[in-house]
Amino acid sequence: MKITEIRLGMISVPLRVPFKTALRSVSSVEDVVVEIHTDTGAVGYGEAPPTGVITGDTIGGIVGAFKEHIIKTLVGRDVDDHEDNLRALNACIVHNSSPRAAADMALWDLYGQLYNIPVYKLLGGARKQIVTDITISVNDPEQMRRDAIDAVGRGYDCLKIKVGANPSLDVERLVAIRGAVPPEVCVRIDANQGWEPKEAVRILNGMQEKGLDIEFVEQPVKAHDFEGMKYVTERSYVPVLADESVFSAADALRIMQMRAADFVNIKLMKCGGIHNALKIASAAEVYGVECMIGCMLESKLAVNAAVHLACAKKVITKVDLDGPVLCREDHILGGATFEEKLITVSDAPGMGIRGVQEGKITYIDS
Numbered sequence: 001m002k003i004t005e006i007r008l009g010m011i012s013v014p015l016r017v018p019f020k021t022a023l024r025s026v027s028s029v030e031d032v033v034v035e036i037h038t039d040t041g042a043v044g045y046g047e048a049p050p051t052g053v054i055t056g057d058t059i060g061g062i063v064g065a066f067k068e069h070i071i072k073t074l075v076g077r078d079v080d081d082h083e084d085n086l087r088a089l090n091a092c093i094v095h096n097s098s099p100r101a102a103a104d105m106a107l108w109d110l111y112g113q114l115y116n117i118p119v120y121k122l123l124g125g126a127r128k129q130i131v132t133d134i135t136i137s138v139n140d141p142e143q144m145r146r147d148a149i150d151a152v153g154r155g156y157d158c159l160k161i162k163v164g165a166n167p168s169l170d171v172e173r174l175v176a177i178r179g180a181v182p183p184e185v186c187v188r189i190d191a192n193q194g195w196e197p198k199e200a201v202r203i204l205n206g207m208q209e210k211g212l213d214i215e216f217v218e219q220p221v222k223a224h225d226f227e228g229m230k231y232v233t234e235r236s237y238v239p240v241l242a243d244e245s246v247f248s249a250a251d252a253l254r255i256m257q258m259r260a261a262d263f264v265n266i267k268l269m270k271c272g273g274i275h276n277a278l279k280i281a282s283a284a285e286v287y288g289v290e291c292m293i294g295c296m297l298e299s300k301l302a303v304n305a306a307v308h309l310a311c312a313k314k315v316i317t318k319v320d321l322d323g324p325v326l327c328r329e330d331h332i333l334g335g336a337t338f339e340e341k342l343i344t345v346s347d348a349p350g351m352g353i354r355g356v357q358e359g360k361i362t363y364i365d366s
């Protein structure tokens, strides 16, 4: 199975409601879709979201990474040379983690199709179903309270609350939500780098003293501030999960060696795909650190690849793959089934994606 052509296109999917964090506000998913074509007719699919504020990836940058580096590197290669292909992909351009992730998932898709096995089984096959949390965007406390009640009504039992935009309001937001949902509902918070270390300790311990029962906090401080994160981890009653601080396996190792965080968040778009995510998962197993798997604002196409990884690996104990349920429409054919919190992986060969609905992809000349 030889790679003959790589095509790029754009998809546009409106969100149910605007997605707001301490870093940004977004109303639709506008992602680059990648198709790796082969001489057997098999196609591998990938997707890259332009998350400039986190990964630095833009639509122009993603398209440029493919046109100037990745296409030249992969076209003509044999899908069966999987390890070599993944190494060549990761060697052909630095940074650009989202375009590398899109190509990586398409290569895994093809490799699974070649051997007629779903990717999650290829990687370990620990389970077929996972349960995701759902994100509640940053808004005024009353709006967030209503959104939390709505989510619980739809069956979610784990809420991820975005905080960090205005520290003085964050406690008020959590009090409003905690008072409105049953006590057994798990509440985790994501500050998206919004706090300074001392401020984070003060806010988090204040929240626990109020009985808000926070499961953990994601990325309380700046991505580069490993010492600051360690400061918070050592002093806060609330466990800490490193997200924006961990792009590579090297970052994850450093965080774990420093004991700067209690948990690590794996996102394919930060680490450049499954090939590198497996290294983070293995390091976490060695250090006895549990992982969460997360996504950017991605359609089902890219999140489906994260589902395969999460279903393969037991070290991934926390799932934050709500991208598809935040979307108003689903234009992707095949892949995992998303029924609110319950995600069931596809047993079709490879990633199980059969493409994008007719008329819902705009191809870019390459």
Ligand SMILES: [Mg+2]
Binding pocket: 190, 192, 218, 219, 243, 244
């Ligand atoms: Mg996060």
